[in-house]
Amino acid sequence: MVSGFVLKRVLQAVFVLLVVTLFVSYAVRLTGDPAIMLAQGAGSVTEQDLENIRKGLGLDRPFLVQYGDFVRGALHGDFGRSFMGGTPVARLIGDALPATLSLAGLSLLLSVLVSVPLGIQAAIKQGKGADQFIRIVSLVGLSFPNFWLAIMLVLLLSITFPLLPPSGWDGPASLVMPALTMAIILSATNVRLVRTAMLETLSAQYIMVARAKGLAERVVLYKHALRNCAIPLITYIGLQFGNLIGGIVVVEKVFNWPGLGTLAFDAISGRDYPVLQATVTVLSLVIVLVNLLVDMAYGLVDPRIRSK
Amino acid sequence: MMKLKALLASGTIALACLATPASHAAGALTVALHQDPGNWDPVATFLVSWGAVGSQIFDGLIVRTPEMKLAPGLATKWEFLDKNSKIRFTLRQGVKFHNGEPFDAEAVKFTFDRLLGEEGKKGPQQSNYTSIEKVVVVNPTTVDFIMKSPDPVLLTKLAGYGAMIVPPRYIKEKGSQYFGMNPVGTGPFKFVEYKPKISLGLEKNAGYWGGAPKVDSLTYRFIAEPATQAAELQAGRVDVANQIPLSMIETIRKDPKLAVVSMDGPVALALRYNTKRGIMQNRDVRKALTMAVDRDAIIKSILLGQAKPIASFQGTLSFGNDPALKPLPFNPAQAQALLKKAGVKPGTPIQLDFRGPDSNFREVAQAVAGYLQAVGITVTLKPYETNVLLNDIIPNGKTGEMWQNQWGGWTFDYDNTAYAMYYTKQRWNPFDDDAKLNALLHQQRNTWDQAARKQTLQQIARYVADQALEMPLYSLNTVYGVNKRAHNLALPADGRFRFVDATVD
Numbered sequence: 125m126v127s128g129f130v131l132k133r134v135l136q137a138v139f140v141l142l143v144v145t146l147f148v149s150y151a152v153r154l155t156g157d158p159a160i161m162l163a164q165g166a167g168s169v170t171e172q173d174l175e176n177i178r179k180g181l182g183l184d185r186p187f188l189v190q191y192g193d194f195v196r197g198a199l200h201g202d203f204g205r206s207f208m209g210g211t212p213v214a215r216l217i218g219d220a221l222p223a224t225l226s227l228a229g230l231s232l233l234l235s236v237l238v239s240v241p242l243g244i245q246a247a248i249k250q251g252k253g254a255d256q257f258i259r260i261v262s263l264v265g266l267s268f269p270n271f272w273l274a275i276m277l278v279l280l281l282s283i284t285f286p287l288l289p290p291s292g293w294d295g296p297a298s299l300v301m302p303a304l305t306m307a308i309i310l311s312a313t314n315v316r317l318v319r320t321a322m323l324e325t326l327s328a329q330y331i332m333v334a335r336a337k338g339l340a341e342r343v344v345l346y347k348h349a350l351r352n353c354a355i356p357l358i359t360y361i362g363l364q365f366g367n368l369i370g371g372i373v374v375v376e377k378v379f380n381w382p383g384l385g386t387l388a389f390d391a392i393s394g395r396d397y398p399v400l401q402a403t404v405t406v407l408s409l410v411i412v413l414v415n416l417l418v419d420m421a422y423g424l425v426d427p428r429i430r431s432k
Numbered sequence: 433m434m435k436l437k438a439l440l441a442s443g444t445i446a447l448a449c450l451a452t453p454a455s456h457a458a459g460a461l462t463v464a465l466h467q468d469p470g471n472w473d474p475v476a477t478f479l480v481s482w483g484a485v486g487s488q489i490f491d492g493l494i495v496r497t498p499e500m501k502l503a504p505g506l507a508t509k510w511e512f513l514d515k516n517s518k519i520r521f522t523l524r525q526g527v528k529f530h531n532g533e534p535f536d537a538e539a540v541k542f543t544f545d546r547l548l549g550e551e552g553k554k555g556p557q558q559s560n561y562t563s564i565e566k567v568v569v570v571n572p573t574t575v576d577f578i579m580k581s582p583d584p585v586l587l588t589k590l591a592g593y594g595a596m597i598v599p600p601r602y603i604k605e606k607g608s609q610y611f612g613m614n615p616v617g618t619g620p621f622k623f624v625e626y627k628p629k630i631s632l633g634l635e636k637n638a639g640y641w642g643g644a645p646k647v648d649s650l651t652y653r654f655i656a657e658p659a660t661q662a663a664e665l666q667a668g669r670v671d672v673a674n675q676i677p678l679s680m681i682e683t684i685r686k687d688p689k690l691a692v693v694s695m696d697g698p699v700a701l702a703l704r705y706n707t708k709r710g711i712m713q714n715r716d717v718r719k720a721l722t723m724a725v726d727r728d729a730i731i732k733s734i735l736l737g738q739a740k741p742i743a744s745f746q747g748t749l750s751f752g753n754d755p756a757l758k759p760l761p762f763n764p765a766q767a768q769a770l771l772k773k774a775g776v777k778p779g780t781p782i783q784l785d786f787r788g789p790d791s792n793f794r795e796v797a798q799a800v801a802g803y804l805q806a807v808g809i810t811v812t813l814k815p816y817e818t819n820v821l822l823n824d825i826i827p828n829g830k831t832g833e834m835w836q837n838q839w840g841g842w843t844f845d846y847d848n849t850a851y852a853m854y855y856t857k858q859r860w861n862p863f864d865d866d867a868k869l870n871a872l873l874h875q876q877r878n879t880w881d882q883a884a885r886k887q888t889l890q891q892i893a894r895y896v897a898d899q900a901l902e903m904p905l906y907s908l909n910t911v912y913g914v915n916k917r918a919h920n921l922a923l924p925a926d927g928r929f930r931f932v933d934a935t936v937d
Contacts, residue, residue: 156819163478163556173559180554209470209477210612211628219628275659283666290663291655293630380655382630390629390656395819 133419137412141405142195148404149191149397158183158207158395181207194401203402208394213402216387221406223293224376224383228368230299231306232361239311243318244345247326258315265312270371274305274378291380302379306372310364317360321353328352354425362418366411459648461918461936463929464661464670468629468654472615473608474596475547478556480927483592483842484674485652487930488634490596490617493521493540494587498922498930500749500844502587506535506597506618510587516880519577519586520570527641529599530622537569542600544577551608557594561586582880588843592928620645620932629654646920646935665690665913671936673913674927678736678792684913694738695925697910699840700849701793702745703784703800703903705833708863711776712833718900719760720770721834724807725800726762731906734795739906744893745839745849747907749925751882752846752889757897759904768807778808783832785825788815793836796905829862834903842926846889847877854896864901 159177178184182193197204203213246258281301282290289298325331326349334344373385380386384403391399423429467481474490476482487495495505507521527535544567552558563583568576579586589595597618603611615623620642621634632652636645653670655661661673662680666687676684676692684690711717731739740748743759782804786797794815801811814832816825825831837860841848852858855873856865869892876888896902910925917937922930 155817156823160823161819163559170559173556176553176558177556205609206470209468209628210609211470216628219630278660278663282663286667289669290667291657291660292653292664377657378660380657380660386656387629393819 133416137409137416140412141408144408145194145401145405146191149194149401150187152392152395152397152400153187156395158397161395162207190397194398198402198405203405204398206391206399207396208390208399213398216399217384217402217406220382220384220387220403223381224369224372224385225410227299227302227306227376227381227383228365228372230303231310232365232368234303234307235310235314236361238307239314240318240350242311243315244322244350246315246319247322248345250323255319258319262312262315265308268309268312270305270309271374271378273308274301274375277301277305278378291378293382298379298381302375302381305375305379306368309371310368313364314361317357318353321356322349325349325353351425355422358418358421358425362414365414369407369411459936460651461647461649461672461931461934462651462653462670464655464664464673464675465652466654466656466658466661466675468632470628471612472623472626472632473555473612474598475552475555475557475594476612478593480842481654483926483928485632485929486593486596487619487928488621488650489615489619489623490598491619492591492595492597493523494591495930496588496591496926496928498924500925502591505591506540512880513576516582517579519579521575521577523573523575524641525573527618528639529602529618530616530637531599531602533599533601533616535597535618536572537575538572539597539600540575541567541569542603543595543597546598546603547594552594555594560589561594582878584877584880584882584885585843585845585847588845592842620930621650624649640932642932645932647931650931662913665915668915671915671918672921672923672929676911676913678738680913681736681738681911689916691914691916693912693914693923694909695923696740696748697840697908697925698747698749698842698844699838699910700742700745700747700750700907701796701836701838701905702742703834703905704831704837704853705900705902706829706831706835706863707901708829709833711774711780711782714774715900716770716774717776718903720767720774720776720807721804721809722760722900722903723763723770724767724809725803725903727759727905728762730796730799734799735792735906735908738909738911740909742904742907744846744897745837745853745902745904746846746893747840747844749844750846750849751844752850752886752893754890754893757890757893760897764803764807771807771809776808779810780808781810781812782834783812783814784834784836785814785816785821785831786836787818787821787838789818790836793838797836827859827862831862837902840908842928844926846893847873847885850889850892850896851877854892854901866899869895 158181159174162177163174182190194204201214203217205212206216242258246255249255278290278301281288288300292298331344331349334348372383373389375381376383376385377389384407387399388403390396391403465481465484467479469477469479469482471477472485472489474486491505493505493507494502497503506524506527508524510519510521513520523537523540529535544564546552547558547561548564563579563581563586565578565580568578570576599616602616613626620637620640622637624635625633631654634650636648638644655664658675658677659680662676662684664670665673665684668689681692685692705712705718707713727741731737731741741759743757746753784797784801786793797813801813804811826835839849851873852860854861854864854869856870872888872892872895876885879885910927912923914921919935920933922933
């Protein structure tokens with residue numbers, strides 16, 4: 125039973141990866157010529173020169189041959205070499221993936237730590253001052269463009285009060301501002317989500333029963349209510365992870381964070397096909413995996429799913 | 433609420449604990465560079481960011497000083513022989529590559545065989561050196577360059593990029609790919625460590641033939657976002673920032689620890705005209721549009737003075753620039769009269785294509801549209817993603833009536849620009865086919881006589897201005913942000929750093 129489930133998911137993942145990479149590889153080739161990007165600055169470049177460069181990059185071959193090469197390589201963990209300079213793509217990805225995952229993971233964690241208690245508070249104090257305050261603050265948070273927030277944090281925490289490095293990777297201190305930027309924006313949505321889910325659950329009859337039994341309010345909230353509204357929250361946070369990876373590009377840019385977002389952005393603007401294809405593959409893989417984890421988490425929080 | 437406060441307070445304490453030291457060790461210089469070229473092999477790229485590093489690791493036969501003068505490099509002298517068909521270089525003796533390999537005539541021959549052969553073919557550098565037929569070793573300290581055709585810019589080109597001398601034994605043993613990631617040259621700094629997309633570490637070459645550098649180490653950090661470069665500069669973590677946003681210049685200038693260094697640069701901008709389309713076929717209309725735009729005001733208010741007005745598509749440092757050629761004056765009344773005479777109806781629409789992500793130019797384009805509106809031309813602004821504009825719209829002649837063109841070559845020679853812009857069927861010339869211009873361009877390219885060339889180049893610039901093929905806008909200043917603890921940086925206009933005499937407090 126379990127192996128059937130896993131097999132199905134793996135086949136789905138392979139299908140998703142093939143479709144996504146095929147589409148991206150094809151589409152990016154419609155939008156520009158890497159040879160011209162490389163030749164920029166070289167005075168008068170003839171068509172012959174461009175032809176030579178294309179040949180050197182293997183771009184003179186039919187698209188499906190190039191794509192086939194990419195898939196064959198990827199199966200062996202070899203993503204070829206970057207058009208820009210020839211660094212092995214696997215090395216670029218290997219450096220960037222942990223940076224992005226740690227940033228995304230920490231942001232998500234921070235946001236859950238902040239938004240769950242706040243969302244619950246807002247729900248139990250529904251309509252009262254605390255609820256209003258939390259909702260207004262989250263609305264403000266929601267309205268911040270992430271790049272603006274990032275720049276403001278740099279101004280405050282690196283320049284006015286020189287506490288943190290403004291960019292790059294200099295150890296854990298470098299993680300604080302990018303993660304904070306992402307977490308603030310994520311929390312703004314998550315607080316509202318937790319609040320709504322909690323309100324719904326708190327009006328259920330079993331909560332009334334739990335209270336009538338004389339259980340401590342803490343137990344009612346965190347054991348009975350939170351667990352019951354966990355499924356929609358986990359689903360949403362799983363989906364959010366995909367958006368998070370998308371939104372991370374801007375934050376990585378501002379903080380010069382050596383992650384996949386920056387890598388993908390540079391690859392798109394430089395028409396660096398191998399890097400772009402590999403980045404998209406790895407990102408898709410991450411998203412597929414996260415969704416798989418989300419599905420498995422359902423079983424953890426809900427015994428009814430587990431027993432099926 | 434109390435809990436929240438406590439949380440904030442503990443957070444602040446935690447942050448303070450993480451605080452990093454504000455500056456770094458003395459004798460270490462750090463440069464913020466906008467891009468990682470991805471490969472340190474001289475034949476592999478043509479990126480400005482390579483040039484910003486190349487002259488630290490490598491030397492050419494000739495070097496160009498920060499004042500843009502040519503001086504002996506790995507060659508101590510050179511002479512033209514056999515009616516200029518041969519150039520004989522006498523090489524510097526006792527020079528060694530960083531790996532201990534000797535520099536000699538074989539290394540020069542190897543460098544150029546590689547550049548002009550299969551390895552060079554795969555990269556963008558080869559096309560710039562095709563006037564060289566071959567390099568012949570006369571003896572270990574003498575080489576002859578046999579020329580296929582005259583190349584008046586050759587000596588300059590020998591001072592950079594593809595012509596940097598590389599170590600034969602090292603490359604033969606390790607291969608080009610390894611060399612690209614672990615470069616070895618004869619230059620003032622030795623390669624230590626390369627972290628792709630993050631940083632490049634160099635240390636001083638104590639045995640440098642031109643005298644050892646004064647700083648012990650040199651680090652380049654790749655930071656694409658100008659605002660982030662500025663923040664790193666303000667935080668005291670980089671000594672030189674090669675791209676800072678215009679809007680930050682005043683802030684940096686006011687900081688007692690920092691300085692802004694601004695000088696004439698190689699990059700010029702023009703709005704090129706599509707002379708095949710509608711009203712733009714009329715030369716008087718093109719002149720009228722040029723006269724309708726107050727370019728001085730644009731420089732002052734949008735570019736905050738960090739640019740100079742130009743009369744032809746080149747900056748003041750460019751060989752061929754003619755100070756006597758003045759930009760068409762801003763004169764909306766005369767522009768209107770010319771348009772009326774040409775029968776252009778008020779409200780006639782035209783389209784201006786530009787690079788959408790270029791936020792400064794977006795403002796410039798809006799200002800241009802405003803000025804043209806004032807003389808009765810309605811401008812539609814059409815932003816393109818940069819690569820689409822450069823790869824498709826321009827070369828395939830799909831532009832609107834005007835299109836943004838930005839150009840600048842490190843050689844500071846108008847030939848580089850003019851040939852690519854005006855010679856028939858060149859990539860950047862999708863519209864014009866002018867036999868007279870072709871003849872002039874050809875003539876200046878096929879002579880070693882620099883005085884005659886200068887005259888021809890000036891003639892070309894005048895002719896282009898007379899035909900009003902473009903609206904020359906301005907040449908951009910090269911602007912650096914600098915930490916005052918660094919001295920004698922000898923910052924160059926072309927961005928090709930060489931920190932031999934630099935010191936840090």
